[in-house]
Amino acid sequence: RIRVPREAIASITIEGATVSSESLGPLISVHSPLKAAARLPARFENWECAGCEKKMVDGNIHWSDKAESNRKGFCDACIESGVALNKMSSEDTFSRVTTGQP
Numbered sequence: 001r002i003r004v005p006r007e008a009i010a011s012i013t014i015e016g017a018t019v020s021s022e023s024l025g026p027l028i029s030v031h032s033p034l035k036a037a038a039r040l041p042a043r044f045e046n047w048e049c050a051g052c053e054k055k056m057v058d059g060n061i062h063w064s065d066k067a068e069s070n071r072k073g074f075c076d077a078c079i080e081s082g083v084a085l086n087k088m089s090s091e092d093t094f095s096r097v098t099t100g101q102p
Helices: 006-011 076-081
Strands: 002-005 027-031 060-064 094-099
Touching: 060 076
Parallel strands: none
Antiparallel strands: 002 027, 060 094
């Protein structure tokens, strides 16, 4: 939820947003629905991404073909940015994904 000056509302586009008809003087409230978080199963509670080394609680884990031996799994951000490819050996690929659930 954000509030913007009434005169600026014509120049703002937010996909899926609704504008409140409440009169707030010179401000208007704009509401946009949030995406549901994709939570990982509980067994991955202490899992850390092999790329950014951040503890991950939502999103997806993209696993290396050799995940059983090298323990490499990567978050969505590291897959999208290419960090994951730099951290894997040349003969390794991604074989499966653990999908977070809303």
